[in-house]
Amino acid sequence: MITESGNLSDTGSTGLLRAALLGNAIFSAICGVVMVWMPYRVSAALNWQGPNLWLFVGLGLLVFAGALLWQGKQGRPSVAWGTLFSLGDYGWVIGTVWLGMFAPTVMSGDGWMIAWGVSAVVALFGSLQLLGIARMMRKVLDAIEE
Incomplete structure (x- = not known):
């Protein structure tokens, strides 16, 4: 399964970033499968x-x-990729906010509840990824100073 590459808590400074990437991959995959498998139900909801x-959107x-999983399985995920993924996550959240500001009638109240819930999870993963990157960079800087 996903954690076959080892215990994430034993990976030192990369553990948080890897866990955030893998969690984001699972959440994105679940949302993607639901959208691809049941686009009419998603549209109705x-x-x-x-x-x-x-x-x-589901295919995307x-x-x-898949890209999140690829990086999350790396022993030392790329800072550039992690940052790019976080920017993508924040882009999703900003897009949801803009949609709410400029086209509030595009979805029902229930639809907005779903959209805000998804955006909250996406923002959480984006933030955890950046925190993981910051921890990795701090470990590198600490090693250089010693």
Whole structure:
């Protein structure tokens, strides 16, 4: 399974980043599968017409999940990739905020509850990834100073 590459707590300064990347991969994959498998239900739940949109978003999330998994399985994930993934996560959140500001009627109240919930989880993973990167960089700087 995902943790076959070893115990994440034993990986030193990379543990938090790897755990955040893998958690983000799982969440993105679940959302992607739901959107690809049931785009009409997702569209109905959000009260947003256009199930083909959710099919394409779901496919994109599956690609994103694969990239997250690839980096999360690395012994030392790339800082550049981790930062890029966090920027993508924050882009998702900002997009949701903009949609809420400029097109609030595009979804029902229940749809917005789902969208805000997903955005909160996405923001959490983006923040945990950046915190993991900061911890990795601190370990590197501490090693250089010694």
